[in-house]
Amino acid sequence: MNHLALRSSFLLLAAAALLPFARAEEKVPLKLQLPKPMFVGTPVPVKLPNLETPRASGRRPDFMVPKGVVNLALNKTVTSSDMEPVLGDLAQITDGEKAGDEGNYVEFGKGKQWVQVDLGAASPIYAIVVWHYHSQARVYKAVVAQLSDDPDFIKDVVTVYNNDDRNVNGLGEGKDPTYIETNEGRIIDAKGTKARYVRLYSNGNTTSDMNHYIEVEVWGLPAQ
Amino acid sequence: MGTSRAITVPAWRTPALALLVALGAFLLRLPGLQSRPFHTDEAVNAFILDEVFESGYHYRTHDHHGPTLYQIAAAVLGPLGIRHPAQMEPWMLRGFTAVFGALLAASVFWALLDAPLSARVAAAVALGIGAPFVYYSGIFIHELLLMLLLLLFFGSFLRLTKACWTQGRSFWKHAVLSGVLAGLMLATKETAAPILFLAIFSVLAARWIRRSPTATSKPASAPAFGPSPAGAGDTPAALLALAAAAGILLFTAFAVVLLVFTGFGRHPDQAFGLFYAIGPQLSRGTGSEHAYPAWTYLAWLCRPTGAGIPWSGWLLPVLAFAGLWAERRHPLGLALTLWALLLFLFFSALPYKTPWLMLAWLLPLSVLAGLGWSALWQTRRAWSLVVAATALVLLGRETWERCQVHAVDPENSLAYSPSSPDLARLEKDVDALAARQNGGRNEVVVQVIAQDYWPLPWTLRKYPRTGYWTEPPAHLAPGIVLSGPEFVGHLSGGSAKFEPYSIRPGVFVFLRKDPPAT
Structure with a gap:
C-alpha cells in the first residue's frame, strides 16, 4: 500500500510539473457537436387558404384603447360547451397565467367547442386577447368571437371576429384571417361594444381535433 | 383485337x-x-x-x-x-x-x-x-x-x-x-x-x-x-x-x-x-x-x-x-x-x-x-x-x-405538403448573413430552433456547423438563428428582428436578421 501511495504521489507531482507546458500548447478551436436533425415522416399538409403571414418580429404595434381599461375577465366565471374538460379546470382560463407550460392549458373535446366569460355586468369592451396554445406552432380552426348580453347567445349577438371561412361552426362564413398561435396571443378588436358575456368558438387545430385555451383577457372599461 | x-x-x-x-x-x-x-x-x-x-x-x-x-x-x-x-x-x-x-x-x-x-x-x-x-x-x-x-x-x-x-x-x-x-x-x-x-x-x-x-x-x-x-x-x-x-x-x-x-x-x-x-x-x-x-x-x-x-x-x-x-x-x-x-x-x-x-x-x-x-x-x-x-x-x-x-401549388393534388419556393429566398438571405460573419459559411454557427423545420436541413446542407433544437437551448451562440413561430417571441426578447419565410403551406420559420458578428 505504501509503495502504491508513493507511486501515486510521484505521478501527481510529475503531472503538476508538466502542467505549465501543457498550458503552453497550441490552442485549437473547440469543435462542438451540434444536434443533428431528427428524421421525420411525411408532413401532413396544412390547408388554410386565408392564413395570415406572420409578422416580422420586434414589438407588436401598439393596439390603442381608451385610458382606464382593465382586464374585466380576470378571475371571472367561465362556462363552456364541454363543462368537463379533458384537461385542466375552466378557472384556469381567466386566472392570469399565460405561460405555455404543460399543465397550464385547458383541453376541450373534438370539433366545435366554445368557452364563455361572464364579466358580471355589461361593459364597453375594446379588446379580447386569447391564447389557445403556444408551445407549438399551430393554427386553431374556425375561431369566432361574439359578444352579447344574452347568456345563451340567441339575441343581440355581435360577432367581432370570425375566420370560419367554410362555416363549419354554423355561425356564418367569416373573412378574418387564420393565424399561427404565438406567446403574444391574438388581439381581437371589440370596437367598444357593450356586453356582459364574451363567447369564443374554435373547431380543432392543425395538430389535432381538440380545442385548447391558456388564457382569455377582455379589456374594457369597468361598468359604472 | x-x-x-x-x-x-x-x-x-x-x-x-x-x-x-x-x-x-x-x-x-x-x-x-x-x-x-x-x-x-x-x-x-x-x-x-x-x-x-x-x-x-x-x-x-x-x-x-x-x-x-x-x-x-x-x-x-x-x-x-x-x-x-x-x-x-x-x-x-x-x-x-x-x-x-x-x-x-x-x-x-x-x-x-x-x-x-x-x-x-x-x-x-x-x-x-x-x-x-x-x-x-x-x-x-x-x-x-x-x-x-x-x-x-x-x-x-x-x-x-x-x-x-x-x-x-x-x-x-x-x-x-x-x-x-x-x-x-x-x-x-x-x-x-x-x-x-x-x-x-x-x-x-x-x-x-x-x-x-x-x-x-x-x-x-x-x-x-x-x-x-x-x-x-x-x-x-x-x-x-x-x-x-x-x-x-x-x-x-x-x-x-x-x-x-x-x-x-x-x-x-x-x-x-x-x-x-x-x-x-x-x-x-x-x-x-x-x-x-x-x-x-x-x-x-x-x-x-x-x-x-x-x-x-x-x-x-x-x-x-x-x-x-x-x-x-x-x-x-x-x-x-x-x-x-x-x-x-x-x-x-x-x-x-x-x-x-x-x-x-x-x-x-x-x-x-x-x-x-x-x-x-x-x-x-x-x-x-x-x-x-x-x-x-x-x-x-x-x-x-x-x-x-403548378408543381408546388397546394391545389395540385399530386403536390402533397410541397416545400415552398420561398426557401430560395431564405437560402439567399442566409448566404448574405453568413458572408458577413467571420469564416463565412464554413465557420458560422447556424441554430435552427423549431418543432417543424424540415426541409431546412437540405436548404442549409452547405453549412457544416448547423444544429437543430426542438426547444430553445440554454445559451444561444452568436451566429445565424432560425426559429419556429412558437419560439420567436422567446428568442427575440422584444428587440431582435426576425423575418418570416414560408417553408411549406401554413408552416413558417423566422430568420434573425441582425445576428451579432462572430
Whole structure:
C-alpha cells in the first residue's frame, strides 16, 4: 500500500510539473457537436387558404384603447360547451397565467367547442386577447368571437371576429384571417361594444381535433 | 383485337421503340429537376443516404422505408466521391427517380411480351406521359423504383405462370427472377407486401377465369397472356410446378430481403428489420396520421381542382374500360383490371393516404388505358382517331400543367405538403448573413430552433456547423438563428428582428436578421 501511495504521489507531482507546458500548447478551436436533425415522416399538409403571414418580429404595434381599461375577465366565471374538460379546470382560463407550460392549458373535446366569460355586468369592451396554445406552432380552426348580453347567445349577438371561412361552426362564413398561435396571443378588436358575456368558438387545430385555451383577457372599461 | 397474336415485326423494332420511349420519357422528366423546391421526404431521404455513407443503413420501422433506393444511389454517387448532402444537388438525386420513371415506361415492352406492338407502344406512352408518373419521377422517393420493380415482376410472373401452366421445364428461371424482384420490392417499401399479394392473386385468378374451354392448341404454344389451354393448370404436373415455383419464389425473395437489408452481410443486425416493421406499419396504415375518407383517391384522380389546374384523370378509367373491352378474351385485360380494382379498394379502405400510393393501382390502370387507346386507334374510324388524339393531347397538357406550371401549388393534388419556393429566398438571405460573419459559411454557427423545420436541413446542407433544437437551448451562440413561430417571441426578447419565410403551406420559420458578428 505504501509503495502504491508513493507511486501515486510521484505521478501527481510529475503531472503538476508538466502542467505549465501543457498550458503552453497550441490552442485549437473547440469543435462542438451540434444536434443533428431528427428524421421525420411525411408532413401532413396544412390547408388554410386565408392564413395570415406572420409578422416580422420586434414589438407588436401598439393596439390603442381608451385610458382606464382593465382586464374585466380576470378571475371571472367561465362556462363552456364541454363543462368537463379533458384537461385542466375552466378557472384556469381567466386566472392570469399565460405561460405555455404543460399543465397550464385547458383541453376541450373534438370539433366545435366554445368557452364563455361572464364579466358580471355589461361593459364597453375594446379588446379580447386569447391564447389557445403556444408551445407549438399551430393554427386553431374556425375561431369566432361574439359578444352579447344574452347568456345563451340567441339575441343581440355581435360577432367581432370570425375566420370560419367554410362555416363549419354554423355561425356564418367569416373573412378574418387564420393565424399561427404565438406567446403574444391574438388581439381581437371589440370596437367598444357593450356586453356582459364574451363567447369564443374554435373547431380543432392543425395538430389535432381538440380545442385548447391558456388564457382569455377582455379589456374594457369597468361598468359604472 | 382477335385472339391471334402472331408477332410479325422485325426483332430490332421492339428494343428500338423501347429505347425511344425511355429516352422521350427521360427528357420529359428533366425540366425542373434542379429548380423545384426539395420536398421534406426528399430531404429526409438525402440525409438517410448520408447516414448510409457514414455508418450503413439503419432501418426505422415506423416512418421510413427499405434500403434499396439508398443503396442504388450510394453505389452510383459513392464512387464519384459524392457522399454528403453538401456535395449533392437536387438533380443528382432526382436523376435516379427520373431514370426509374423512364425505365418503367420502357419495361412495358418486356412485361407485356406477346402483346401486339402497337398495344405495348400505347401502354408505354401512357406510363411515359401520365402526370402522376412524371410528377413522382421528379421526387427522390421510393415510389418509382417500387413501380419499376412491380412492372418487371408482373412480366416475370406472367412468364412463370405460363411456364407452369404449360408444364414447361424453364419455370424455375422465372420463379427465381420473380423472387428476386419481389425481394427487391419488399426491400424498397413495405407496401410491396399487399401490392405483390394482390398482383399475384389477380394474375392467377385471371388465368383461371379466362382458361379457354375449347382451346385445342398444344400447351407449349400458348402466348404469355393468351387464353390458357383447356385443363392447363389443373393437371397434377402443373399444380406441382406451381407449388415448386411458389417455394422457389418465396425462398429467393426472403434471401434477397436478407441480403439487401444487411447490406450484403455487413450489417447483420438489420436482417429482420422488415419483420419488426409489420406492427408499426399496420398501426400507421390504420392510424389517424394522414387519415382521409375512403373516396379520397377517387377525388384526387377524377375531381377537378381549382386554380386553373386541368385534370384529365377521369380519362384513365374511361380509356381503361376501352382496354378491358378490347382485351376481354384474354387473361391480361382481366388481370390488369383485377389488379387495379383490388389495389384501389385496398388503399381506399386504409385510412392512411398519400397521393403517391395511387401509383400502385394507376400502374395497371394506365397500362389498360394504353391498351384501350391502342384499340381505339386500331379501329381507323374517324371518331375513334379523334378521341384517341384528343385523349393524348389532354393527358399531355395535364402533365405539363401539373408537373411544371403548378408543381408546388397546394391545389395540385399530386403536390402533397410541397416545400415552398420561398426557401430560395431564405437560402439567399442566409448566404448574405453568413458572408458577413467571420469564416463565412464554413465557420458560422447556424441554430435552427423549431418543432417543424424540415426541409431546412437540405436548404442549409452547405453549412457544416448547423444544429437543430426542438426547444430553445440554454445559451444561444452568436451566429445565424432560425426559429419556429412558437419560439420567436422567446428568442427575440422584444428587440431582435426576425423575418418570416414560408417553408411549406401554413408552416413558417423566422430568420434573425441582425445576428451579432462572430
